[in-house]
Amino acid sequence: MRILSGIQPSGIPHLGNYFGMMRQAVEMQRKGETFLFIADYHSLTTLPDPEQLRKNTLGVALDFLALGLDVEKTVFFRQSEVPQVTELMWILSPYTTVGLLERAHSYKDKLAHGFVPNHGLFSYPVLMAADILLYQANLVPVGKDQKQHLEITRDIALRFNRERGEIFTIPEEYIPESVAVVPGTDGQKMSKSYNNTIPIFAPEKVLRKAVMNIVTDCTPMEEPKDPEKCNVIALYKLVASPEEVEAMKSRYRAGNYGYGHAKQALFERLWEYFAPMRARRAELEQNLDYVRQVLTRGAERASVVAEVTMAKVRQAVGLR
Numbered sequence: 001m002r003i004l005s006g007i008q009p010s011g012i013p014h015l016g017n018y019f020g021m022m023r024q025a026v027e028m029q030r031k032g033e034t035f036l037f038i039a040d041y042h043s044l045t046t047l048p049d050p051e052q053l054r055k056n057t058l059g060v061a062l063d064f065l066a067l068g069l070d071v072e073k074t075v076f077f078r079q080s081e082v083p084q085v086t087e088l089m090w091i092l093s094p095y096t097t098v099g100l101l102e103r104a105h106s107y108k109d110k111l112a113h114g115f116v117p118n119h120g121l122f123s124y125p126v127l128m129a130a131d132i133l134l135y136q137a138n139l140v141p142v143g144k145d146q147k148q149h150l151e152i153t154r155d156i157a158l159r160f161n162r163e164r165g166e167i168f169t170i171p172e173e174y175i176p177e178s179v180a181v182v183p184g185t186d187g188q189k190m191s192k193s194y195n196n197t198i199p200i201f202a203p204e205k206v207l208r209k210a211v212m213n214i215v216t217d218c219t220p221m222e223e224p225k226d227p228e229k230c231n232v233i234a235l236y237k238l239v240a241s242p243e244e245v246e247a248m249k250s251r252y253r254a255g256n257y258g259y260g261h262a263k264q265a266l267f268e269r270l271w272e273y274f275a276p277m278r279a280r281r282a283e284l285e286q287n288l289d290y291v292r293q294v295l296t297r298g299a300e301r302a303s304v305v306a307e308v309t310m311a312k313v314r315q316a317v318g319l320r
Ligand code: ADP
Pocket: 006, 007, 008, 010, 016, 017, 018, 019, 020, 021, 022, 141, 142, 143, 144, 145, 146, 180, 181, 182, 183, 184, 189, 190, 191, 192, 193
């Protein structure tokens, strides 16, 4: 079984990325051959500053390696180092109707957030389909918001296979029921585009500040509080034991326990939860040549698989 996922280097990875996708991807390494890549071509759709893009790409690589990516088991690479993916995207384009892309929620969301529609934003799902089909992935661990992109990928692959022969593996998304959408500090979905993130590896001061900024209601300290409607508890659940969560809920109901206390408890658990990974990240930061080498070697391994698929695809459409 081949497992594949990608993450855009469009900012600093946050708790939503970790609990929504990165953790599952790291755990899945034990189940099969894994391909993970940094989707830098996708990031170009939102016109990032070039220097920032380079910096974020290295940052995502460090984060993933620190979080437990095993470079022996996993082919880890930068998307743009295997440019065949753009060739495949073009070949898939005539098998993709405009109507299919017009229905994409992520495209509509981007426009709702004020992005000027450009062709890259519009055809984003075709490039993502190419990512998945190029490597003949069976299973794609992603967060819930990516489910529709997998449906689009299957639509394109099924149509291509019907018209040009059975070339592509039909992939499935992997979204465990237990994985919730992680709320940001303002209660909306945590997202790099909404300025509401808690980074996985922020320095202590920055992390504390982000946690203290979590929006709560204005119930006074002495009064009982509803634990079911609180962003602090929603995040605490991700890093504390079930007993600790129950204890915090009882304190909420009893009163005389303020949101400041809950935030302090959340901060401590978060700091502790990621401590071993933070230490590993600090080591890797001293060895950036090693990180670059991992990505180059990953791209070499990925290219071999990509070329096998491309030879079949070019033949099937009459390009060779
Ligand atoms: P962002 O919205 O911050 O730009 P990405 O689109 O780069 O995040 O998402 C990378 C991965 O992390 C995707 O698989 C996505 O589904 C997952 N993800 C992002 N934000 C969240 C969240 N708040 N909760 C759960 N999963 C998330």
